[in-house]
Amino acid sequence: MGYIRELRNLVGNRPLIMTGANVILLDKENKLLLQLRTDNKCWGLAGGALEPGETLEEVAKRELYEETNLVANKLTLFNVYSGKEFYYKYPHGDEVYNVISTYICTDYEGVLKKDEDEVLDLQFFHYDNLPAELNPPEIPIITEFINTFFFKEN
DSSP states (O other): OHHHHHHHHHHTTSOEEEEEEEEEEBOTTOOEEEEEETTTSOEEOEEEEOOTTOOHHHHHHHHHHHHHOOEEEEEEEEEEEOSGGGEEEOTTSOEEEEEEEEEEEEEEESOOOOOTTTEEEEEEEOTTSOOSOBOGGGHHHHHHHHHHHTSOOO
């Protein structure tokens, strides 16, 4: 998060508009990969902030690899999120209004390995057995995904 860190040196904790991407990664049993974050001890999706010159798909692939050691062979755009619902105040006081492009990935390779700096644990969860402590900005994203893909009306 070099770019955001540089901005923070200039503006302190004031709210920033932070553009980024995350990945809904599903295994062959349609279980969702979540990571237990070091910063707020909540479970969330692999993802992070856009660096200058990156595309949103590039940031999604980069963050997935950095945080999980998995390489996305194919990503499909699910949705783009923004608005007051995506405001978040980090435990250390930084405030952001997230603009998040969420991608779905079922075609990936690699051996699951957590980034020791950002991730306490990595686990796959069945959609009806998710952990209670989800990362707040990702709750609406995960909820929409589950409602769209597991509770479709016929």
